[in-house]
Amino acid sequence: MKIQINGRWYEARxxxxxLDVLRREGIDVPALCAHEAVEPYGACRLCMVEITHEDWGGWKGNVTSCLYPVEDKLIVQTHTEDIIELRKTVLNLLLARCPNSPEIQKLASEYGIDTTSFVPREDADNCIMCGLCTRVCTQMGFNAISVAGRGYGREIATPLKEAPPDCVGCLACVKICPTHHIQYEDIGTTREIWGRQFELVKCKQCGKALITREFADYLIENRDIPADYFDICDDCKRSGTARDFKKLVHWEEKEEAEEEVSA
Ligand code: SF4
Ligand code: SF4
Ligand code: FES
Known part of the structure; x- marks a missing residue:
């Protein structure tokens, strides 16, 4: 099927x-709470676009592109005056929530907002409450963190704000967070995240810290990964393979040379 975006037709599946089509085609629409690893949720409202269709008798409306499924001959506009105003309002609010976040400052400034017109949050952190961290944790099967509190006081937290027993220290929440709000620390072979400490499994060849024991065990048990998979790091596996190839190449060269001599 085809959809029209800003006057041009694109293939859609x-x-x-x-939003999937916008991203694939490199059409710039801000979308802070959407990530291909998790189901869309529609939390940030930044990805709003205008839609219409030749069969809709002139009706048009604004929708969140991360939640709106494509249909044949859908007509999309990404930067109408209305949409830009909507994004500016959202960014203005986000800047009040997270005035110190470089990611939010940059995005807001792209829409001409350098200072929020709302009262900035006191003791503000950089969490925009996009919910990506809780969704990725839940979708991976851990459910270690969730939203706690209400209104401006809402935050991502562990149960009873204690070290979460269900966390495996996988760092998926850290990596998916668009504002780098979630902190962790690896010191030697210890990882600390969400107030919990984990021992890291070390590569048996080079000693590099690889993954938490808990996450390795989870993957081995639930993802059909061989029990010795995490014994050796990827770099050592690659150099082992390279050494094997080198032996093979030299062995073949030796074979050829011996054949030439005997001929
Ligand atoms: S590090 Fe813990 S909280 Fe974060 S995604 Fe992994 S299991 Fe969930
Ligand atoms: S911590 Fe990061 S990923 Fe989680 S809700 Fe806040 S901004 Fe989103
Ligand atoms: S990306 Fe669609 S609402 Fe956030």
């Missing part, structure tokens, strides 16, 4: 959301 059944089951995709409008």
């Amino acid at each position: 059944e089951g995709e959301m409008v």
Whole structure:
């Protein structure tokens, strides 16, 4: 099927959301709470676009592109005056929530907002409450963190704000966070995240710290990964393979040379 975006036609696949096509085609629409690793949720409202269709009798409306499924001949506009105003309002609010976040400052400034017109949050952190961290943790099967509190006081937290027993220290929440709000620390072979400490498994060849024991065990048990997979790091595996190839190449060269001599 085809959809029209800003006057040009693009291929779209059944089951995709409008945002998937925008991203694939490199059409710039801010979308802070959408990530291909998790189900869309529609939390940030930044990805709003205008849609219409030749069969809709002139009706048009604004929708969140991360949640709106494509349909044949859908007509999308990404930067109408209305949409830009909506994004500016959202960014203005986000800047009040997270005035010190470089990511939010940059995005807001792209829309001409350098200072929020709302009252900035006191003791503000950089969490925009996009929910990517909780969704990725839940989708991976851990459920170690969740949203706690209400209104401006809402935050991502562990149960009873204590070291979460269900966390495996995988860092998926850290890596997916668009504002780098979630902190962790690796010191030697110890990882600390969400107030919990983990021992890291070390590569048996080079000694590099690889992954928490808990996450390695989870992957071995649930993802059909061989029990010795985490014994050796990827770099050592690669150099082992390279050494094997070198032996093979030299062995073949030796074979050829011996054949030439005997001929
Ligand atoms: S590090 Fe812990 S909280 Fe973060 S995604 Fe992994 S299991 Fe969940
Ligand atoms: S910690 Fe990061 S990923 Fe989680 S809700 Fe806040 S901004 Fe989103
Ligand atoms: S990316 Fe669509 S609402 Fe956030």
